Amino acid sequence: MDTLSEVVIALLKNSVDAHSFSVAIRICPELFWLQVLDNGDGFDEADLAGVGKCCPLNIDFKQMKPVKKFARLTGSSLLEIIGRCEEVLIETLDCRHGDAKSHSRSFKHPAATGHNSSQADVTTTQYQRQCVRKSQGTTVTLKNVFWQDPDRGRRHSRKTDDDYRKLLADLRAFALVHFDRSFTLQNLSTSEVEFKSKKYVHNEDEKNP
Numbered sequence: 001m002d003t004l005s006e007v008v009i010a011l012l013k014n015s016v017d018a019h020s021f022s023v024a025i026r027i028c029p030e031l032f033w034l035q036v037l038d039n040g041d042g043f044d045e046a047d048l049a050g051v052g053k054c055c056p057l058n059i060d061f062k063q064m065k066p067v068k069k070f071a072r073l074t075g076s077s078l079l080e081i082i083g084r085c086e087e088v089l090i091e092t093l094d095c096r097h098g099d100a101k102s103h104s105r106s107f108k109h110p111a112a113t114g115h116n117s118s119q120a121d122v123t124t125t126q127y128q129r130q131c132v133r134k135s136q137g138t139t140v141t142l143k144n145v146f147w148q149d150p151d152r153g154r155r156h157s158r159k160t161d162d163d164y165r166k167l168l169a170d171l172r173a174f175a176l177v178h179f180d181r182s183f184t185l186q187n188l189s190t191s192e193v194e195f196k197s198k199k200y201v202h203n204e205d206e207k208n209p
Contacts, residue, residue, distance in 0.1 A: 001080055004029065004145065005167040010077045011036040011140055012174055012183070018138065021181055025171075028188040029164050032145040039137040042094035045103050051078065051090060082107045086144035095136040111148070171195055 001007055008025060015023045018040030027034040082088050088107040168185070175183045175197040185195040 001077075001084060002146075003163050003166065004032075004034065005163065005170045007081055007084070007142065007145060008034065008036070008167060009170055009174060010081060012171075014078070014140075015040055015138070016178055016181065020137065023181060023183050025183070025185040026188055027167075027185065030189055032147070033141075033143055033188075034145065035139065035141045037137065037139045039135065042092040042102075042136055042138055044094045044101065047094075048090070048092065048103050048105050051105060081142065083109075084146055084148075085109070085142045086147045087142075089141040089143070090138065091141075092138040093136050109148075168195055172197075 001010070004027070008027075012023060012025075015036065015038035018038060020038035020040030022039045024037045025034065026037075085107075086109055089104065090106070091102070091104040093102045164187075171183060171185060172195065175181070175195075179197075181197070183195065183197045184193055186193045
């Protein structure tokens, strides 16, 4: 993944898979900071432990049955996102079991915390059990995306506008395909909501993230 658009679309696909009907994107292109908030299925602590594990089919071939009851946020795409960021924070509130519980997990690159590692994709993780969300859904925050790219300043300072225009174009196309969801994008640099898809009236009360 070399563009902000690729990162955002990968996270939006996760939100759609989690049965979200409303997804909000907040982004600061200059700081390579972005956040995706949805109102989909949250997940419990056991599911959170599997975040980022590469299991394309989510199948235990020894027993031929699903490893987890919830496959969200797994696979190579999130592993690559985690590897491209200085820090990734996931906050979730799970209401599926009748007792709303919130959890969070952070991935920090060892180089950012002063640890030496021969494996560039190794991350340190932290778990928290305090209340991190007030409503059902998940918030994924990416800090300092592409931070280890030695040419990031040169390449992206020249291409930021082009990258951002591509993000808006890709988001419009994504919203057209998933017309039964609501998507918004706010640019924190200008405090403007620069994209908002038409809301689809669902047969149940729609929740906002």
